[in-house]
Amino acid sequence: MLYDLIIIGGGPAGSAAAVYAGRKHLKSLMLVYEFGGQSIVSEDIQNWIGTVSLSGQELAKNFKKHVETYSKDFVVIKEGEKAIKIEKDKDIFKIKTDQNNEYVTKTILITTGSNRRKLKIEGAKKFENKGITYCASCDGPMFAEKDVAVIGGGNAGFETAVQLLAYAKSVTLLDIEENYKADKITIDKVLANPKMTGISNAEIIKINGDQFVTGLIYKNKKIGEEKTLKVEGIFVEIGQIPNTETVKNLLELDEYNRIKIDFKNQKTSLEGIWSAGDCTNVLYHQNNIAAGDGVRALEDIYLYLHAK
Ligand SMILES: Cc1cc2nc3c(=O)[nH]c(=O)nc-3n(C[C@H](O)[C@H](O)[C@H](O)COP(=O)(O)OP(=O)(O)OC[C@H]3O[C@@H](n4cnc5c(N)ncnc54)[C@H](O)[C@@H]3O)c2cc1C
Numbered sequence: 001m002l003y004d005l006i007i008i009g010g011g012p013a014g015s016a017a018a019v020y021a022g023r024k025h026l027k028s029l030m031l032v033y034e035f036g037g038q039s040i041v042s043e044d045i046q047n048w049i050g051t052v053s054l055s056g057q058e059l060a061k062n063f064k065k066h067v068e069t070y071s072k073d074f075v076v077i078k079e080g081e082k083a084i085k086i087e088k089d090k091d092i093f094k095i096k097t098d099q100n101n102e103y104v105t106k107t108i109l110i111t112t113g114s115n116r117r118k119l120k121i122e123g124a125k126k127f128e129n130k131g132i133t134y135c136a137s138c139d140g141p142m143f144a145e146k147d148v149a150v151i152g153g154g155n156a157g158f159e160t161a162v163q164l165l166a167y168a169k170s171v172t173l174l175d176i177e178e179n180y181k182a183d184k185i186t187i188d189k190v191l192a193n194p195k196m197t198g199i200s201n202a203e204i205i206k207i208n209g210d211q212f213v214t215g216l217i218y219k220n221k222k223i224g225e226e227k228t229l230k231v232e233g234i235f236v237e238i239g240q241i242p243n244t245e246t247v248k249n250l251l252e253l254d255e256y257n258r259i260k261i262d263f264k265n266q267k268t269s270l271e272g273i274w275s276a277g278d279c280t281n282v283l284y285h286q287n288n289i290a291a292g293d294g295v296r297a298l299e300d301i302y303l304y305l306h307a308k
C-alpha cells in the first residue's frame with residue numbers, strides 16, 4: 001500500500017494534521033508512540049482554546065477520539081509504534097518502525113516534538129508538577145502573588161521571567177554560569193524590574209518541600225557557599241531535546257538539532273517532507289501553536305499532492 005501521507009507523532013501537531021487528513025480523504029497512516037504529547041502529565045491545562053480547563057490525560061483522549069472520528073477509511077492509526085528509520089527512494093519514502101514494519105508513502109509529516117531537559121537533583125522528580133514546572137504561559141497564573149524561581153539564564157529563562165513578572169510577587173533567576181546567555185538587551189530590561197533578582201554562578205543542589213515545593217538550595221560555585229531560597233514555584237528552562245534522531249542524516253537541522261522549516265508552509269529541506277510543532281525551529285512552544293502548525297503543514301501537503 002502506497003500512502004499519500006504518513007504522519008509521525010500524536011501530540012497536538014500530529015493529531016490536528018490527522019483530523020484534517022481524514023476529512024480531506026488523504027490515504028494516510030499515523031504512527032503514534034503515545035497520543036497527547038508533552039502536556040499529558042499536566043493536571044490542569046487552562047489555555048487549550050475552546051476548553052476552559054482539562055487534564056493532559058483528557059487532552060490525549062480527546063485527540064485520539066477526534067482523529068478516530070474522522071479517520072474512517074482514510075487514516076490508519078498505529079498506536080504504540082515508533083518510526084526508527086526514514087529513507088528516500090526516488091519520489092517514494094520508506095519508513096521502518098520498531099515493530100519491524102515498513103511503510104511506503106508519497107509524503108511525510110514529522111511531528112515528533114521534544115522532551116524538556118530536567119534537573120537531576122534531590123527533590124526534582126518528587127516535586128514535578130508540585131511546584132516544579134516547565135511552562136510559564138501554562139502555569140504562571142497559578143503562582144500569582146507568590147515568590148518563584150526560574151532556573152536557566154538563556155533567552156527561554158528570561159522570557160519565562162518576563163511572563164512571571166506579570167503575576168508573581170518576586171522572581172529570582174538562577175544560572176549556573178557566570179554570564180547569562182540571553183541577549184543583553186533582554187537581560188538588562190528584565191533585571192531592571194524591581195520584582196526581579198538575578199543570581200549567577202548558582203548550582204542548584206536540592207529542591208525543598210513537604211507536599212509541594214517550599215524552596216531550593218543552591219551553591220555559589222565560586223565561593224562554595226550554600227544558600228536557601230524560599231519559593232513556591234520553580235520554572236525550569238535549561239533546554240529542550242528535540243526528537244529528531246531519525247532524521248538527523250536526512251534533513252537540515254539547526255544548532256539545537258531542531259528541524260529547519262520554511263515558516264510559510266512547514267516544508268523541510270527535503271522535498272516531500274514537512275514538519276510541525278516543537279521538533280521544528282519555531283520560537284514558541286504551546287499546544288495551540290503546534291496544532292496550528294500541523295494544520296498549516298497539512299494544507300500544504302494536500303496542495304502538493306493534488307497539484308503535482
Ligand atoms: C510539563 C509540560 C506542560 C505543558 N503544559 C502546557 C499547557 O498547559 N499549555 C500549552 O499550550 N502547552 C503546554 N506545554 C507545551 C506543549 O505540551 C507543547 O508545546 C506541545 O505538546 C508540542 O506539541 P507537538 O505535537 O509538537 O509535540 P509533542 O507534544 O512533543 O508530541 C510528540 C508526539 O510524537 C510522538 N513521537 C515521538 N517520537 C516518535 C517516533 N519516532 N515515532 C512515533 N511517534 C513518536 C510522541 O509519542 C507524541 O505523540 C507543556 C509542556 C510540558 C513539558
